[in-house]
Amino acid sequence: QVQLVESGGGLVQAGGSLRLSCAASGRTLSSANMAWFRQAPGKDREFVALIRWTSGTTYYADSVKGRFTISRDNGKNTVYLQMNSLKLEDTALYYCAVRYGTISFAAKDFGSWGQGTQVTVSS
Numbered sequence: 001q002v003q004l005v006e007s008g009g010g011l012v013q014a015g016g017s018l019r020l021s022c023a024a025s026g027r028t029l030s031s032a033n034m035a036w037f038r039q040a041p042g043k044d045r046e047f048v049a050l051i052r053w054t055s056g057t058t059y060y061a062d063s064v065k066g067r068f069t070i071s072r073d074n075g076k077n078t079v080y081l082q083m084n085s086l087k088l089e090d091t092a093l094y095y096c097a098v099r100y101g102t103i104s105f106a107a108k109d110f111g112s113w114g115q116g117t118q119v120t121v122s123s
Contacts, residue, residue: 001026001027001112002024002025002026002027002029002032002098002112003024003025003026003112004022004023004024004096004097004098004112004113004114005022005023005114005115006020006021006022006094006095006096006114006115006116006117007020007021007022007023007117008020008021008117009094009117009118009119010118010119010120011120011122012086012119012120012121012122013086013121013122013123014086014087014088014121014122014123015085015086016086016121017082017083017084017085017086018083018086018119019080019081019082019083020036020080020081020083020094020096020117020119021078021079021080022034022036022078022079022080022081022096022114023076023077023078024077024078024079024098025077029053029077029098030053030054031053031054031100031101032052032053032054032098032099032100033050033051033052033053033098033099033100033101033103033104034050034051034053034070034072034079034096034097034098035047035048035049035050035051035096035097035098035099035105035110036048036049036050036070036079036081036094036095036096036097037094037095037097037107037110038090038092038093038094038095038119039092039093039095039116040089040091040092040093043092044107045095045107046061046107047061047105047106047107048060048061048064048068048081048094049061049064049068049069049070049081050070050103050105051070051071051072051079052103053072053074056072058070058071059103059105063089064083064090067083067084067085067086068081068082068083068084069081069082069084070082079096081094083119086119086121087121088121088122088123089121090119090121091119091120091121092118092119093116093117093118093119094116094117094118094119095113095114095116096113096114097110097112097113097114098110098111098112099111
């Protein structure tokens with residue numbers, strides 16, 4: 001089982017930037033797909049971005065494309081989410097998750113989750 005610990009959330013004004021980090025431990029990340037999801041109050045958890053650990057190939061939700069960047073540091077077993085041009089609607093609890101094998105963008109298909117880090121965007 002892989003353990004995930006997120007950090008980097010906080011309060012930021014609209015138009016600002018934040019970088020989230022997710023440190024993984026406990027299992028090799030080869031063949032892993034590491035993703036960020038978010039959940040706003042009263043809403044379902046939604047896919048934000050994914051990176052395939054071995055190839056570095058990335059995928060984004062349309063709502064964040066061009067503003068957010070997912071990346072990884074192999075040596076630190078850490079995945080990052082750089083969030084620029086933040087909007088009020090980006091306010092949510094952001095989760096890091098891992099799935100091994102084939103790609104999926106559905107939260108139900110991810111077996112390991114972090115505890116979440118809050119991102120609040122103010123006007």
